[in-house]
Amino acid sequence: xxxxxxxxxxxxxxxxxxxxxxxxxxxxxxxxxxxxxxxxxxxxxxxxxxxxxxxxxxxxxxxxxxxxxxxxxxxxxxxxxxxxxxxxxxxxxxxxxxxxxxxxxxxxxxxxxxxxxxxxxxxxxxxxxxxxxxxxxxxxxxxxxxxxxxxxxxxxxxxxxxxxxxxxxxxxxxxxxxxxxxxxxxxxxxxxxxxxxxxxxxxxxxxxxxxxxxxxxxxxxxxxxxxxxxxxxxxxxxxxxxxxxxxxxxxxxxxxxxxxxxxxxxxxxxxxxxxxxxxxxxxxxxxxxxxxxxxxxxxxxxxxxxxxxxxxxxxxxxxxxxxxxxxxxxxxxxxxxxxxxxxxxxxxxxxxxxxxxxxxxxxxxxxxxxxxxxxxxxxxxxxxxxxxxxxxxxxxxxxxxxxxxxxxxxxxxxxxxxxxxxxxxxxxxxxxxxxxxxxxxxxxxxxxxxxxxxxxxxxxxxxxxx
Amino acid sequence: xxxxxxxxxxxxxxxxxxxxxxxxxxxxxxxxxxxxxxxxxxxxxxxxxxxxxxxxxxxxxxxxxxxxxxxxxxxxxxxxxxxxxxxxxxxxxxxxxxxxxxxxxxxxxxxxxxxxxxxxxxxxxxxxxxxxxxxxxxxxxxxxxxxxxxxxxxxxxxxxxxxxxxxxxxxxxxxxxxxxxxxxxxxxxxxxxxxxxxxxxxxxxxxxxxxxxxxxxxxxxxxxxxxxxxxxxxxxxxxxxxxxxxxxxxxxxxxxxxxxxxxxxxxxxxxxxxxxxxxxxxxxxxxxxxxxxxxxxxxxxxxxxxxxxxxxxxxxxxxxxxxxxxxxxxxxxxxxxxxxxxxxxxxxxxxxxxxxxxxxxxxxxxxxxxxxxxxxxxxxxxxxxxxxxxxxxxxxxxxxxxxxxxxxxxxxxxxxxxxxxxxxxxxxxxxxxxxxxxxxxxxxxxxxxxxxxx
Numbered sequence: 029x030x031x032x033x034x035x036x037x038x039x040x041x042x043x044x045x046x047x048x049x050x051x052x053x054x055x056x057x058x059x060x061x062x063x064x065x066x067x068x069x070x071x072x073x074x075x076x077x078x079x080x081x082x083x084x085x086x087x088x089x090x091x092x093x094x095x096x097x098x099x100x101x102x103x104x105x106x107x108x109x110x111x112x113x114x115x116x117x118x119x120x121x122x123x124x125x126x127x128x129x130x131x132x133x134x135x136x137x138x139x140x141x142x143x144x145x146x147x148x149x150x151x152x153x154x155x156x157x158x159x160x161x162x163x164x165x166x167x168x169x170x171x172x173x174x175x176x177x178x179x180x181x182x183x184x185x186x187x188x189x190x191x192x193x194x195x196x197x198x199x200x201x202x203x204x205x206x207x208x209x210x211x212x213x214x215x216x217x218x219x220x221x222x223x224x225x226x227x228x229x230x231x232x233x234x235x236x237x238x239x240x241x242x243x244x245x246x247x248x249x250x251x252x253x254x255x256x257x258x259x260x261x262x263x264x265x266x267x268x269x270x271x272x273x274x275x276x277x278x279x280x281x282x283x284x285x286x287x288x289x290x291x292x293x294x295x296x297x298x299x300x301x302x303x304x305x306x307x308x309x310x311x312x313x314x315x316x317x318x319x320x321x322x323x324x325x326x327x328x329x330x331x332x333x334x335x336x337x338x339x340x341x342x343x344x345x346x347x348x349x350x351x352x353x354x355x356x357x358x359x360x361x362x363x364x365x366x367x368x369x370x371x372x373x374x375x376x377x378x379x380x381x382x383x384x385x386x387x388x389x390x391x392x393x394x395x396x397x398x399x400x401x402x403x404x405x406x407x408x409x410x411x412x413x414x415x416x417x418x419x420x421x422x423x424x425x426x427x428x429x430x431x432x433x434x435x436x437x438x439x440x441x442x443x444x445x446x447x448x449x450x451x452x453x454x455x456x457x458x459x460x461x462x463x464x465x466x467x468x469x470x471x472x473x474x475x476x477x478x479x480x481x482x483x484x485x486x487x488x489x490x491x492x493x494x
Numbered sequence: 495x496x497x498x499x500x501x502x503x504x505x506x507x508x509x510x511x512x513x514x515x516x517x518x519x520x521x522x523x524x525x526x527x528x529x530x531x532x533x534x535x536x537x538x539x540x541x542x543x544x545x546x547x548x549x550x551x552x553x554x555x556x557x558x559x560x561x562x563x564x565x566x567x568x569x570x571x572x573x574x575x576x577x578x579x580x581x582x583x584x585x586x587x588x589x590x591x592x593x594x595x596x597x598x599x600x601x602x603x604x605x606x607x608x609x610x611x612x613x614x615x616x617x618x619x620x621x622x623x624x625x626x627x628x629x630x631x632x633x634x635x636x637x638x639x640x641x642x643x644x645x646x647x648x649x650x651x652x653x654x655x656x657x658x659x660x661x662x663x664x665x666x667x668x669x670x671x672x673x674x675x676x677x678x679x680x681x682x683x684x685x686x687x688x689x690x691x692x693x694x695x696x697x698x699x700x701x702x703x704x705x706x707x708x709x710x711x712x713x714x715x716x717x718x719x720x721x722x723x724x725x726x727x728x729x730x731x732x733x734x735x736x737x738x739x740x741x742x743x744x745x746x747x748x749x750x751x752x753x754x755x756x757x758x759x760x761x762x763x764x765x766x767x768x769x770x771x772x773x774x775x776x777x778x779x780x781x782x783x784x785x786x787x788x789x790x791x792x793x794x795x796x797x798x799x800x801x802x803x804x805x806x807x808x809x810x811x812x813x814x815x816x817x818x819x820x821x822x823x824x825x826x827x828x829x830x831x832x833x834x835x836x837x838x839x840x841x842x843x844x845x846x847x848x849x850x851x852x853x854x855x856x857x858x859x860x861x862x863x864x865x866x867x868x869x870x871x872x873x874x875x876x877x878x879x880x881x882x883x884x885x886x887x888x889x890x891x892x893x894x895x896x897x898x899x900x901x902x903x904x905x906x907x908x909x910x911x912x913x914x915x916x917x918x919x920x921x922x923x924x925x926x927x928x929x930x931x932x933x934x935x936x937x938x939x940x941x942x943x944x945x946x947x948x
Contacts, residue, residue, distance in 0.1 A: 130834035131863070132732065175678050186676060188685070189653050196922075204922035209832040210898035211863050212639065212650075212689075214916040215945040216926045220652055220685025224678050244735035264594060270617065270706035310735060313776040369674040371595040401675040402595075441676035449679075456679050460666045464933075465681045471928035483680060 034090060035070050038114070041082045046073040057097065057115050062105035063364065063412070064447055068095070068115040075120050077195055077203055077233040084231065085201030087114055087477055095479045096231040098139060098167030103365050104446030106174060106226050110481040116231060118169050124148050125234065133192060133209050134239050138169025138232050142176075145237075154239045157184040160442070161350050172232050175224030177442030179275040179304075179349065182400030184240075186442065188223040193236035196222060196229070199473040208236055221468060226444050227479035229472040245311035246274070247318045248336040248345055251303040251325040252296055256280055256395075258329035259301040260375040263399040265324050266305070267372065271317060276400030277304040277349055283394045283407075286355040293348035299331070303399065304349055352396045353407070359394070360409035364421050368432030369441035372402040381431050382406050389424040391417075403441035404432075430455060445483045453485050462487065497577050499533045502554040506536050506578075509546045514539065514584075525579040527559050527943075528572035529907035532579045539584040541601070541659060541667065541698040548696060549665030551578055557938050560696045562603055562634030565626040568826070568904035569638055570691055571915045574942035580696060582633055589699060593618060597656065597673050599701040602633025618704040621648035621739070623808070625816045633697040639689030642812050643740035643770060646861040648705075651688050658684055659699035663934040673701050686929070692940040693948055694933045708772035712782055713804040715756075716789030716796045717749070717763035723793040724767040725837040728860045730788055731769065732833070736781050740770035740808070740859070743840065747855040748814050756807060758797065767794065767860070768811055770804065814857055815868045824870045825882045825905040829889060831898035833863040839893065843867050846888050850881030866903070883912050890917055916945045 038047045048054065048071040058067040069092075074080045087094045093113030100107055109115055122139040129152065136145055142163035145156050159178035160166050166176065172194065177186045184190075193207030207219035222229050253259040263276050279287065279302055284295045295302060303325070307317045322333045336342040356363060370378050379395065382404070386393040397404040406428055410421045429439045429452050439445075439452040453462060462484060472478070499517075506515045516522070516535040525535050538544045551558050556577035561567065582603035589599040593616035600609055607628040610619060623642035624630055630640060636658070641650045648654075657671030670683030687694060718724040724743055731738060744752075744766045752758060758766060769785055771778045782798060789796040799807045810817070815826055831839050836858050843865065847854035851872045858865040867889075871881050890900035894917065902915040919926070923946065930937075930948045942948075 128832070128834075129733070130729070131832040133832070175682065177676050181676065185649075185653060188682060189649065198922075198925065202921070202924070204925070205920065206922045208897050210830045210893075210896065212641075212828075212830040212899070212901075213920070214899050214901055215919055215923065215948075216929060217652065217685045217689055218922050218925060220688070221682060223685075224682045241733070241735060267596065267706070268594065270709070272706065310737065310773075310777045310780060312780045313774040316774070316776065369676050371592065371597070371674060373594045398676070403674075403676045436672075437674050438672050438677050438679045440678045441674070442678055444678050445680060453680060456672065458668070460662075461668045461670065462680075464662060464666075464668045464670075465683060467932035468681055468683070468686060468929060471932050472925055474928075 031069060034092065037086055038070055038072055038083065041086065042072055042074060042079055047071070058108070060100045060102045060105060060107040062103055062108065062446065062448055064105050064108055066108050066110050066112070068109040069112045071115045071117055073117045073120055077197065080116060080197045080231055080233050081201050081203050083114065083116060084197050084199065088200050088475065091475065091477065093477050093480050096169065096173070096227050098170035099141065099165040101162040101166045102170065102174065102446060103367065103443040104440070104448040106444050106446040106482065108447060110447060118167065121233065127152060127239070128209070129154060131209055132239055133236055135234060135236050136168055138172065138235060139167050142166050142168055142171055149239055150242070153242050155242050156190065156237055156239055158187045158190055161353060168235050169232055172223050172235055173225065173227045174442070174444045177398065177403065179277050179398060182276055182398065183272050183274045188220060190238045191219060191223050191235060192238055194219050194222055194232045195234035196232045198230040199475065199478045226446060226482055228469060228482060230478055243308035245314045246306060246308045246342070247314045248342040249305045249318065249321060250334045250345055251305060251330040252299045252332045253301045253330055254299060255329060256301040256379055257376045259303055260379055260399060262303060262325050262328040262330070263375060264373050265328055266321055269320065269324060271321065273305050273321070273400065274308040275304065275306040278302070278397050278399040279349065279352060280395040282359065282392065283352050283356060283396045286358050287348045287352055289358060290355040291348050291351050293344045295348060304345055356394060356407050360411060362410055362412040364408040364410070364425050365443065366406040366408065366425050366428050367440050367443040368404055368429050368437060370402045370404070370432050370435045370437035372400070374435040374437070375399060375402060378404065378431055378435055382428055385424050385427050389420045391420060391424055401441070402437065426452065447482060450483060450485045453483070459487065497554050497556045499577060502550065502556055502577070503534055505550045506534065506547060509550060510536060510538055510543060525561060527567060527576055528910055530573050530576045532576045534578045535581060536578060537581045537584050541585065544580065544696055544698050545661045545665050545667050547580055548661045548663065552663065552665055552938060555936070555938070557941050559940050560633070560637070560692045562631030563605060563626065563629035565630045566634050566638035566640060569902065569915065570943035572907060572910055572942070573940060582631060585698060588612065592673070596704040596706070597701065598704060599673065599699060600632055601699055602697045603631050606630050606632060606635060613704055614707065617707040619707050620654060620702055621705055622651060622654060623812055625813045632700040636688050636700055637690060637692055637697055643742045643808065643859055645859060646741055647737060647739040652685055654702045655684050655688060655700060656703055657701035658687060658697055660687060660695045660697050662695040663939045671701065675703060691944045693930060693944045695939060710775045710778040711772045711801060711804045712778050713768060713770050713799045713807050714782060714785045714789060714796050715758060715766055715768045715799070715807065716794030717758060718765045718767065718792070718794040719763055721765050721837060721841065724765045727767055727788050727792045727794065732861055736784060738769045738781065739772050740768070741861040742768045742811055743858040743860040744768065744811065744814065745840070745856040747853065748857045751814050751818055751855065752810050756810065763795070768807065770808060811857070815855060815866060818855065818868065821870050822906055823878050824868055825886060825909055826866065826868045826903040827886055827900050828903050829865045829867065829893045829898065829900045831863050831893055831896045833861060835896050836860050836863055836865055839865055842892055843889055846885040850885045852881055852885055879909055879912065882909060886913055919946045
């Protein structure tokens, strides 16, 4: 079908004003928070499950690729329409449909921002735990697609541990309700495989999440170190002492300096690293846990440990951490956010090696990361106008991922594979592993229309059987 | 489907050695699946041998069913056909225990009880606690998604499995996940294989994360004259800041099956609510105080058990249906509904059982929305089954209307001929069927055992 006619068909479904196809408008939808760009052929604002289903059905009938888009905060190119086609803008499907405290569940539309859900639940005394740093601008639908993490995931698990059911529009336009308010739905765990499928299995239009009572008490600490190694050793020491803090976050000197310039949260500019440690739960033992952690930090070389006295101090510490990616933008015109994971005890080693990679490629690499679950985010600084430098950045990024894998970790903890890491998939997967994942892709999307061209490297001609 | 069993047997003996291939009627009868007797029982000793066995079966067109501890074999529909049972009991080795990173990798045939003993040596534990924990294997636990009381706080297998190795129906070996907590390197294939009931391949290795052992444990059991009193306490606890690990509701029949040494039967009551606590001494003591007050205030009489006594209490509660005297006519079903509906469901189950003159024993994970009910026909009932069939169908209808499900966990073959083990599939089933067709196009892995013929 000719492009113009197709766009007219889209307008019939969603209304005239809800389809964009001018050059200027399309340009706004050709990028996300990764470094590549590709222009879609049309952008459609959708408002209901039925609209999504009709748009997807139309795409299916005409063999047109489609990509759902929420806040566009994806760091691996997940929302870039690599093969053109239709971008479904989900942002207007942003309502909280139901909060069912008796069943500890909420039903929410995918365009709602992660933080908005938290803010809606808080007055009721409940919370939704996964909290990506981008939570102000990242939508729940995007969180589902990427299986997002966040600081609180060390104790509470990632998105998949909190999503109990989905309404999805499958690539043939069928509306399916999978999982739901009740646990243990018979059959394959389609909800479980859909979470983290990066938009390649279809589009979720409703999310049933697990909500939890807010913790009775919270204590937040800031431990300041003159040595990054001692800081990362402390992380393992806390866990070895039998404690599971709600968060165990780390920032290095370059990040601290950038954060301090932009947010002024009182971080010392001359230290090597800080740990932000938070414990939560029943208030009865929080003092004792805090004291134990403060002591552990000190025996592991912290020069100072501050305990937030009140909510305002706590909020300031978190503003610093959550603003870290944004603040680092002050340091250079562009940066590549790496996202690798290692077993927690390998943190001191991997940090040392990341610094060596920086030296080798003559690049500055500040670090900010979820230390508790061994998820590091080296930020490789560069100038996008310098092509030669960009090439070095990509090589350094790949080398860091290789390091993570060598140390028993993996190539992505929470940002996804997207476009960025297709080539890195072979670092952790055999041909047979990749083929088995493609079988699931075919079962969901036989025509390969849902966010095509992502995640998987081209299969090698000769299949190797392990 | 026809299959040359004699030549398959020779082939399997070449792979495994004759001592690990059995075809005598005594052995095969012991490993029948819902009354379907396999021709061969094989016991591979390595993951690679499992792959070779699966390849050999695929080449011969032989259907296979994996068998771990056998604790979940009562689930599912009878296999459409079955030539080979693949026992995994020889795959019981530790691959790697990384205590510092709270993570352990074991072969799929490792019994859960042995894993717990081993990691307890480093003051760690896996907080999954299905019935028969001495017998249930890690592979079986994962494949059947078995769970227990502690799912209230700790969730189920999907929350603890970090990685797996499997043999696919075509004999290929794959790995999914890894050994780190956060992992989005490709699809989350662990989720696909958890609760896939052996229909997509054989799990040969499992990596799980662990928890540090809590300093203190305790349990409060309140005995109540009425269900409503116990349920009110459940609701109050769920709405409070308290963080119990487990909250199980037992009816009188279940209460009677608990060991007399616990001293609970003495108190006049029809329902018991057991609440499990773990954590620091301070938080356990505080919760004990709060819960004793809640139980007393709700008209119940509380008993408190600490440390080893608390462990014994939960061993008894978790296995309460498993410890009942053997009854070949018994049907055990697991009903899952939204959490707040569990009390109503328990009441209906009682009514349905009474209507059909059935003896019912019930235990619910009250904060998780899961009820297990054992139903036995009266000895004098005409065909021994009709009453149970009617009761289970009525209960299933009710669960489905609430957005939930009812699955059969144990039943005589005659019952399964009349009632599907899983119930009708919901939306998304076409995708499930395509997944099965992609992985097992010839239908040789546990054929017909799962949802709607998968």
